[in-house]
Amino acid sequence: MGSKAEKILFDNNSRVAPLGLLAMDNAKELGEKVNWYLTNWANENEYAVDTFLVEADCPRFSSGDGKGLIKQTVRGNDLFILCDVGNYNIKYNLFGQLNCMSPDDHFQDLKRLIQAASGKTHRINVIMPTLYGGRQHRRNYRESLDCAVALQELQAMGVSNILTFDAHDPRVQNAIPLMGFDNIIPSYQVLKAMFRNIDNFKPNKDHYMIVSPDEGAINRNMYYASILGVDLGMFYKRRDYSTVVNGRNPIVAHEYMGNDVAGKDIFVADDIISSGESMLDIAIELKKRKAGRIFCYATYPIFTNGLEQFNKAYADGIIDGVFGTNLTYRTPELLASPWFHEVDCAKYIAYYIASLNHDLSISNVIDPHSKIQALLKKYEIK
Known part of the structure; x- marks a missing residue:
């Protein structure tokens, strides 16, 4: 996408709702990069904004119990929550012992933040590059179906769209046929x-x-x-x-x-x-x-x-x-x-967010065919 497309993405009159980007602690680095693209595009196209990031936290008690806390209003926002359930570098204290957060812990925090929004947002979209439970995507014996159940939980909580990257088996979206689900390959x-x-x-x-x-x-x-x-x-x-x-x-x-x-x-x-x-x-x-x-x-x-x-x-x-x-x-x-x-992949995610926030087709975002052809032409590959 060029500057013309970016200008369309930030036409203030065609937005679904004011944009909010909530990057959980497990995805702060990526969230800041995505926010940089979004704010630059907005400011270059006469839509002045300092940041789209929404301040939030998931503090924990010493017993290990946690809660989700959104520190600013999100009423009426088209809220995008960025969550990396695979980040094992986030730690918390449990009865004096330092514990690394597992995918289960991150998924619980995601649900806490959705609860904290209290149904006040215009729409909630979850960007979860590593799909929670994605490696347990089918049943062979008497075993759980973690990913399918997790997706149904998010749907029941009011999530409208889920974006993931290179899902282990994208057919898991069959568990939520009435909810938006995009699987992107970079x-x-x-x-x-x-x-x-x-x-x-x-x-x-x-x-x-x-x-x-x-x-x-x-x-x-x-x-x-x-x-x-x-x-x-x-x-x-x-x-x-x-x-x-x-x-x-x-x-x-x-x-x-x-x-x-x-x-x-x-x-x-x-x-x-x-x-x-x-x-x-x-x-x-x-x-x-x-x-x-x-x-x-x-x-x-x-x-x-x-x-x-x-x-x-x-x-x-x-x-x-x-x-x-x-x-x-x-x-x-x-x-x-x-x-x-x-x-x-930060710019890729930023394009997706901006397109969805304006209810534009994301076909060009998901299908990179024309971009790859232009890249091969640039380097004279035949």
Whole structure:
């Protein structure tokens, strides 16, 4: 979107209602970036405003009980609540012990703030990049359906729209068919970051190839392959379904299916890098097949087992770079790693908020096809 579109977004007469952005403590950094874009666009287009941020807090008693507190009026506002349920760096005292907040704690605080709004807002929209309970999205045995129930809770509390990024399984929106649910894939932002950070980057059929890490990630990788016009390969994860380790069936082997990868740069995209072991196993298998440089991407680079394995893999030439968004908490150690490159999605979120606040179509925001084509043309990629 250019300046003309941004001017339309801040036509004061076409807003649904006054805009409010409530960035919870778990998403302060991202919220401030989003607010910077929104306020700049508004001020550049003759709509003077200091900030759209709404001051709020979720204090806790020493017993662990909490409450939501909104410190200014939100009456009549089109309120957007930004929440990162994956931020484990937020801590609180419980009977004298320091505890890291879990996704459950963050989700409870989100509901507290919705309660604190007391039904006075014009509309409540939740931006939850990491979808709460998203990895527990389907039932196989006698087990919970956390994500579906959470979405129904938010609907019952009066939330009108939910925005998430790269949901583990977007079909979970079937639990709330009458509520707005948008699942955004930041493909354009990823490619833009790759052009900026990779030397001699040539994403064409002769030099580049997409490889899906498993069958579950095939759609997101298929999109990159289709829009770039390059070959697509895939790994099949052979699992031992007779045992469960850390809540999952362990992977026995990665079986590759696809064209020859020899000499080509490889891009492997997934929604989450958790322990990262699977991604590194795939990189090793690709190197055995004489692949060139290997670049990994995950919307949520959480690295639950730390960075040591990736530091070693980078030093040994197994991987050449890892890309991840700023949609969830990243440790200072990760941000300082020479192999990690951040994908900034703040402007993307700001466009979404501004469009929805003016009841404009968000098709152009969600579908990055034209932007990617312009990016490829800029760098003369054929």
